[in-house]
Amino acid sequence: MSRFDIITAKHSGFCFGVQRAVDLACDTAKKYGICKTLGPLIHNSTETDRLKSLGVDIANGINDCDCVTIIRSHGVAKNVYQELSAKGIEYVDATCPFVAKIHEIVSQDADGVIIAGDKNHAEVQGIVGHCTVPENFIYVIDTEEELIQALNELKSVGKIAPILVAQTTYNSSKWQTYIQIAKKYCTNIKIFGTICSATANRQRATEELAKISDLMIVVGGKNSSNTAKLAQISQKHCPVIFAQTGSDIDTAEVRSLLSLKDKGIVGITAGASTPAYIIKEVHRIMSEILNDEDIDFMAEVDKTFKKVYIGNRVKALVVAVNNSEAVVDLGTKHSGYIPASELSHNPNAVPSDIVSVGDEIEAVVTSINDADGVVYLSKKKVDSMLGIEKMTTAMEENKTLEGEVTAVVKGGVIIVSNGVRVFVPASQTGVPKSGKLEELLKKTVSFKVIEVTEARGRVVGSIRMAKKEENDAAKAKFWESIEEGQKFTGEVKSIESYGVFVDLGGVDGMVHSSELTWSRIKHPKEVVSIGDKLDVYVKSFDPEKKRVSLGCKKAEDNPWLKFMADYKVDDVVDVTVVSITPFGAFAQIIPGVDGLIHISQISTERVNNVAQVLSIGEKVTAKIIEINEEQARVSLSIRALKEEAPAAEEEATEEATEEAAEEAPAEE
Numbered sequence: 001m002s003r004f005d006i007i008t009a010k011h012s013g014f015c016f017g018v019q020r021a022v023d024l025a026c027d028t029a030k031k032y033g034i035c036k037t038l039g040p041l042i043h044n045s046t047e048t049d050r051l052k053s054l055g056v057d058i059a060n061g062i063n064d065c066d067c068v069t070i071i072r073s074h075g076v077a078k079n080v081y082q083e084l085s086a087k088g089i090e091y092v093d094a095t096c097p098f099v100a101k102i103h104e105i106v107s108q109d110a111d112g113v114i115i116a117g118d119k120n121h122a123e124v125q126g127i128v129g130h131c132t133v134p135e136n137f138i139y140v141i142d143t144e145e146e147l148i149q150a151l152n153e154l155k156s157v158g159k160i161a162p163i164l165v166a167q168t169t170y171n172s173s174k175w176q177t178y179i180q181i182a183k184k185y186c187t188n189i190k191i192f193g194t195i196c197s198a199t200a201n202r203q204r205a206t207e208e209l210a211k212i213s214d215l216m217i218v219v220g221g222k223n224s225s226n227t228a229k230l231a232q233i234s235q236k237h238c239p240v241i242f243a244q245t246g247s248d249i250d251t252a253e254v255r256s257l258l259s260l261k262d263k264g265i266v267g268i269t270a271g272a273s274t275p276a277y278i279i280k281e282v283h284r285i286m287s288e289i290l291n292d293e294d295i296d297f298m299a300e301v302d303k304t305f306k307k308v309y310i311g312n313r314v315k316a317l318v319v320a321v322n323n324s325e326a327v328v329d330l331g332t333k334h335s336g337y338i339p340a341s342e343l344s345h346n347p348n349a350v351p352s353d354i355v356s357v358g359d360e361i362e363a364v365v366t367s368i369n370d371a372d373g374v375v376y377l378s379k380k381k382v383d384s385m386l387g388i389e390k391m392t393t394a395m396e397e398n399k400t401l402e403g404e405v406t407a408v409v410k411g412g413v414i415i416v417s418n419g420v421r422v423f424v425p426a427s428q429t430g431v432p433k434s435g436k437l438e439e440l441l442k443k444t445v446s447f448k449v450i451e452v453t454e455a456r457g458r459v460v461g462s463i464r465m466a467k468k469e470e471n472d473a474a475k476a477k478f479w480e481s482i483e484e485g486q487k488f489t490g491e492v493k494s495i496e497s498y499g500v501f502v503d504l505g506g507v508d509g510m511v512h513s514s515e516l517t518w519s520r521i522k523h524p525k526e527v528v529s530i531g532d533k534l535d536v537y538v539k540s541f542d543p544e545k546k547r548v549s550l551g552c553k554k555a556e557d558n559p560w561l562k563f564m565a566d567y568k569v570d571d572v573v574d575v576t577v578v579s580i581t582p583f584g585a586f587a588q589i590i591p592g593v594d595g596l597i598h599i600s601q602i603s604t605e606r607v608n609n610v611a612q613v614l615s616i617g618e619k620v621t622a623k624i625i626e627i628n629e630e631q632a633r634v635s636l637s638i639r640a641l642k643e644e645a646p647a648a649e650e651e652a653t654e655e656a657t658e659e660a661a662e663e664a665p666a667e668e
Contacts, residue, residue, distance in 0.1 A: 004258070004290040006283060007213075009205040009269040013279050015198040016319050016329040017096025017168075018042055018272050021073040022051070023335060023374075024094045028068055029055035035092075037070040038062070038080070039122060042273035043221035046245050050275075065089050074122040075099040077129020097320035097327065098168050098196045099123055101357065103130040105192050111159035112137035114150050116178055117167030118225055124167050137162075147178050151185045161188040168196035169226035169272065171233075172203050197317055197358070198272065198329060199226060206230045206269040210237040213267035215257050217249065218242050219282050220271030227271025234269065246281035251289050258290075266290065308332055308365050308375055313382060318359040321351050326379075328363070334375040338363060342378035346406050346416045348442065354379070383419020384457060390418045391459045395449040400466050403447065405440040413437055415447060420459055422447065428462035446470065474506030482548070484538050492532045500524050502534055502550060509548035511536060516552050518559050518592035520578065559592030560632050566590075569624050575636065577618045585614045587622065587636060595634035597622060604642045 014022070021041055028035040029051075036059040040048055048058070059065045062083055068090045071080075075095040084091050095103075106113050106127055113131045117124040119140040131138050137159060139150035154162050164182050166175050175195055182189050210216050216234035220227030221244060234240045239257045243249050258264065266286055270279050308314060308330060316328035316336055326343060328336040343354045355361060363377035394401050403417025413429060415422040424447060431437055440463075448469070451460035490502035490509070499512040511534070517527050528534065536550040567573070567589070575587035575595065584598040597614075599607050607613055614620070626635035 004214075004263060005265045006286050006290070007209060007265060007267050008279060008283060009202070009209045009267060011198065011202040011205040011331065012219075012268070012270040013272075013274050013276050015096075015196065015202070015272040016327070016335065017073040017098060017196070017198075019335055020096070020327075021070070021094035022047075024092055025051060025056045025070045026054055028070060028092050032068050035068045035070055036065055037072050038065065038076065038091075039072060039074075041070065041072050041094075043224035043227070043271075044244070044273040044275070044278075045221065046278060047273065047275050062087065062089070065091075068092065070094050072122070073099065075103060075126035076122075077126050078103075079129060080126075095126075096168065096196070097357065098194070099126070102127050102165050102168070102192075102194045105165055105194070106131045106163060108132070108163065110161065110163045110190065112139070112150075112154045112162035114139045114141060114147065114162055114164045114182075115167065116141055116147070116165070116170050116175060118142060121167060121225055123169070127165070127167075141178075144177065144181060147181055148185060151182065151189075155186065160186065161190065162186070164189055164191045165194045167225075168194060169199045169229065170195050171229050172200050197319075202226070202269070202272070203229065203233055206267075207233050207237070209267040209269065210234040212265055213238050214261055214264035215254070216240045216267045216269065217282055217286060218269055218271075219279055220244065220274045224271045224273050227273070230269050230271060234267075238267075243282060245278055246285040249282065249285055249289070254286070254289050308334060308368060310365050310368060312365045314363060314365060314377070316361055316363050316377065318355045318357055318361060321355060321357060323350060326351050326355050328361070328377065330375060332375075334368070336363075336375045336377055338377045338379055342366070342376075342380055344383070344416070345380050345419060345421050346404060348404075348406055380419055387418035387420035388452065388454055388457060388459070391420055391422070391449050392452050392454065395452055398448070400446050400448060400469065401461075402444055404444050405442065408437045408441060413440055415445065415461060417447075420457075422449070422459045422461040424461045424463055428464045430464040430467050471506045478505065478507045479543050479546075482538060482541055482543075484540065486538045487535065488537070488550075489533055489535050492528050492530050492534060495524050495528065495530060497523060500528055500534075502536055504536075504548070507546070507548065509536065509538070509541075509550040511550045511552050515539070515550070518553055518557060520588075520592075520594065559590055563590055563593045563634075564627075564629065567624060567627075569627055571624045572621060572641065573624060573636075574619060574621055577614050577616055577620065580610050580614060580616060582610070585610055587620065589634065589636075593634065595622070595624070595636040597636045597638060601625070601635070601637035601639045604639050 025035060025037060025041055034055045034057065036057045038059055040058055041051060042048065059069060069084065071091055071093045073094055073096040107130050110133055113133055115124055115127055117140060124140055128138055137154065141147045141150055172195055179191055182191060210233065216238055218227060218231040218234060218240055231240050231242050241249060241253060268279065268282055314330055316330050318326055319329050320327035324340055326338045328338060330336045340351050343351055361379055362382045363379045364381045365375055366378050367376045401417050403415035403422060405413050406416050407414040412423055412425040415424055426437060429437060429440060431440065445463050446466040447461040447463045448465040449459060450462050488504045490504045492500050493503045493508060494501045499510050501508045501510050513521065513524050516524055521527060534552055536552050539549045539551045541548045573589055575589050577585050577587050578594060579586045584596055586594045586596055588594050599610055602610065602613055620638060621641060622636040622638050623640045624634060625637045625640060
C-alpha cells in the first residue's frame with residue numbers, strides 16, 4: 001500500500017485529573033509499600049495491571065479497605081468520606097478539581113438539581129451524593145426528553161430555580177442543546193458549565209481530525225464513557241476502530257476499511273484514561289500496517305505531544321488553586337505547578353487573588369522532573385518581562401501607572417505594578433519627613449516611572465510627581481470653569497481666627513468667619529474642625545492672585561427671615577445678654593438675631609457703666625422699640641417697660657375703685 005499520514009489528535013490521553021490521580025497513587029504506594037483505590041482508578045486494564053505491579057491494588061468496597069486508600073479522580077459521595085473516617089481508614093483524596101467543583105455547586109441551596117450524565121457512572125453517583133436537596137428533586141438525565149420532563153416536574157411543584165450541571169466528560173454538543181432547552185423552559189434556572197476543558201478540547205480535536213481522516217482509531221478502555229463519546233463523535237465522519245491497546249488492532253480490518261484508497265489520513269485519538277505509551281504503541285503498529293518504508297515511530301508520535309523545556313514560555317490552563325500553589329494543565333503528559341511565590345511579586349497576595357480555575361495564563365518553565373512527570377513554572381517572570389516593556393513605554397510617554405504598595409524598605413517603598421517591583425525613594429513618596437511611610441502600605445497609588453534599567457530589571461518610580469501632575473491638571477480645570485455662585489463640597493484644610501481654608505479639589509478657597517454661620521461666634525473652631533466636609537459656594541474669585549472667596553451660609557436658613565415673620569415693634573421679648581459695650585448691651589432674641597439695648601434704654605435712672613447693671617448671660621425682658629429691616633438691626637428697651645409699669649398700676653387702681661363704687665349699696 002502507498003503511504004498514509006498518521007496523525008494523533010492534539011488533545012489525547014491522560015487528562016490532568018487522571019494524571020494527578022495516577023501520580024498520587026504511585027507516590028502513596030512508594031511511601032507505604034501498598035495502597036488500594038476505591039474502585040478502578042482508571043478505565044484501562046493495561047494501566048491498572050501496571051499500577052498493580054507497583055503496589056496499587058483495587059478495593060471492591062470500603063470493607064475491603066485494609067490499607068491507605070485512594071479516592072479516585074471520579075470522586076465519591078459525601079457519606080463515603082464519613083464512613084472512611086468512622087472506620088479509621090486513612091485516605092488520599094485524588095478527586096479531580098473539576099469534579100470537586102461540581103460537588104461544591106450541588107451542595108448549594110436550590111429548588112432542585114439536574115445532572116446531565118450517565119446515572120451508572122461513578123462520577124455522577126458521587127455528584128448525587130453531594131446534593132443537599134431532597135432526593136425526589138435530584139434528576140440524572142441523558143436525553144432532551146428527560147430534561148424536559150425534569151423541568152416540568154419541578155415547575156409543577158413550584159420549583160422554578162433549579163441547578164443544571166454536567167458530568168465532566170459529557171458530550172459537549174448535547175450539552176449545548178440542553179442549555180438552550182433549559183433556558184426556554186425555565187428562565188430562572190442556574191446553569192453551570194462543568195464539562196472539563198480537557199474533555200471539551202479532546203472532543204473538539206477529535207472531531208476536527210475525524211473530518212479530514214479516512215479512518216479513526218479510538219484508543220481507550222471499553223468501560224470508559226469519555227472514550228465511548230470520542231468513538232461516537234468520530235463515527236459521524238469516518239469509519240472507526242475501537243482499541244484498548246495496539247494488540248487489539250486487526251490488520252485485515254484496517255486494510256479492508258482502506259482498500260479503495262492508496263493514500264490518505266488515519267487519525268488517532270485517545271480517552272482520558274489512556275497513557276501515552278499505549279498511544280505510541282498504536283501509532284507504531286498503524287505505521288507498520290500502512291507503510292512499507294522504515295520510519296522512527298517514536299519520533300513521529302512525539303511530534304503530536306507538546307514539548308517543554310527550562311526557560312520555555314508556555315500557555316497554561318489553571319485547573320486548581322490552593323493556599324500554596326496553582327495547578328495547571330500544559331497540554332502535555334506533565335503535571336504543572338506554580339508555587340505561590342512564583343505567581344506574583346506581591347508577598348501579601350494568596351494564589352486565589354492572582355488566578356482562578358479556568359484562567360489561561362502564560363508562564364515560564366523553571367524546572368522539569370521527567371521521572372515524576374512534574375513541571376514547575378513561574379508566572380511572575382513572564383509578568384516581569386511584559387511589565388518591564390510597559391514601564392519603559394510609560395516612562396517614554398510620561399504615562400501615569402497604578403500599583404499596590406507591598407512593602408516598606410530602607411529608603412523608600414516597593415510598589416507592584418504590571419508584575420514588576422518598582423522602588424519609590426522616600427523623597428518621591430509625597431510623605432513628609434515627619435510622616436510614616438507605613439501609612440502607604442497595602443494602598444493602591446498612582447506613580448510616574450522615572451528610571452528603568454532593563455538589564456537588571458530595576459524600575460524607579462515617583463508618587464510625588466504623579467500627585468503634582470494630577471494637582472496641576474485639577475487646578476487648570478478649576479480656573480477654566482469657575483464662576484460666581486458655583487457650588488462645591490470641600491474639605492477643611494486649616495483654620496485661622498478670621499476664617500477657614502477649604503480644599504475644592506486642588507485649589508483652596510477661604511470662608512470668612514462671618515460667612516460660616518448665621519450665629520455669632522468668637523472663633524471658627526466653635527463650628528468646624530479640620531477634615532470636616534463643607535457645602536460652599538463661590539462669592540468672588542481672582543484668577544491672577546489665585547484667590548477664591550467662599551460662602552457657607554444658606555439664605556433659607558437666615559434667622560432674620562424667621563424674626564421678621566414672628567416679631568414686630570412693641571412686642572415684649574425675653575432675651576439673653578451676649579455682649580456688653582460702653583454704649584449698651586447686645587441681647588439675643590433668637591439664635592442669629594441680636595438686639596441692642598442702648599445705655600439710655602437700660603433703666604429709668606441714669607446709667608454710667610453698663611457692666612454695673614447688666615452681665616453677660618443674664619436673662620432680661622425687653623420691648624422691641626425699633627426694627628431697621630434694611631440694615632437688619634433691632635433696638636430693645638428695658639426702660640420702656642419700667643416706665644409703663646406705674647401707669648399700668650395707676651390705671652388698674654382706678655378701675656378697681658370704680659368697680660367697688662358700683663357694688664356699694666345706695667344711701668337711704
